[in-house]
Amino acid sequence: xxxxxxxxxxxxxxxxxxxxxxxxxxxxxxxxxxxxxxxxxxxxxxxxxxxxxxxxxxxxxxxxxxxxxxxxxxxxxxxxxxxxxxxxxxxxxxxxxxxxxxxxxxxxxxxxxxxxxxxxxxxxxxxxxxxxxxxxxxxxxxxxx
Numbered sequence: 001x002x003x004x005x006x007x008x009x010x011x012x013x014x015x016x017x018x019x020x021x022x023x024x025x026x027x028x029x030x031x032x033x034x035x036x037x038x039x040x041x042x043x044x045x046x047x048x049x050x051x052x053x054x055x056x057x058x059x060x061x062x063x064x065x066x067x068x069x070x071x072x073x074x075x076x077x078x079x080x081x082x083x084x085x086x087x088x089x090x091x092x093x094x095x096x097x098x099x100x101x102x103x104x105x106x107x108x109x110x111x112x113x114x115x116x117x118x119x120x121x122x123x124x125x126x127x128x129x130x131x132x133x134x135x136x137x138x139x140x141x142x143x144x145x
Contacts, residue, residue: 004030004033004034004036004037004039005030005033005034005039006034006037006039006041007030007031007034007039007040007041007042007043008039008040008041009039009143010143011139011140011142011143012026012027012030012031012034012043012139013026013027013029013030014026014027014132014135014136014139015027015049015100015101015132015135015136016101016132016136018097019074019077019078020078020081020082020093021090021093021094021097022053022078022081022093022097023096023097023098023100023101023132024049024050024052024053024097024100025053025077025078025081026074027049028045028049028050028053028064029068029074029077031043031044031045031047031050032045032046032064032065032068033068035065036065036068036069042142045061045065046061046065049100049131052100056086056088056096057081057084057085057086057088058084058085058086059081059084059085063084064077067080100132101130101132102130103130103131103132104127104128104129104130104131105126105131105134106119106126106127106129112126115129115131115134118134118138119134122134122137122138122141124137
């Protein structure tokens with residue numbers, strides 16, 4: 001049984017932290033476990049970023065949440081992802097993760113204004129900031145002592 005992080009007191013792992021070459025995986029796991037324990041704070045399991053991971057692998061949030069509720073350790077979650085949904089090669093996973101890490105919402109006209117406002121709040125330059133960089137800065141600002 002894995003002990004969930006209390007996301008009212010500390011952030012989830014960075015979306016950049018890779019488990020088995022998957023960006024987002026560790027963060028999604030942390031949010032899912034915290035959600036099950038009722039201490040997810042301002043975070044959201046199955047948010048659009050989590051959904052991008054689920055869509056890439058061809059699994060759904062309810063299945064993943066059920067797996068997390070079973071007490072699965074990180075390694076068991078990775079094994080489950082390997083055996084469910086759309087089969088992916090190590091190269092496909094690396095390429096997808098690199099794309100996630102490089103995504104800049106400012107380049108998307110529909111997200112530009114929102115992202116510029118969020119970046120301003122954190123003193124980031126929206127034109128050069130990635131979503132992952134923004135999330136890491138937001139985590140740091142949210143849990144500053």
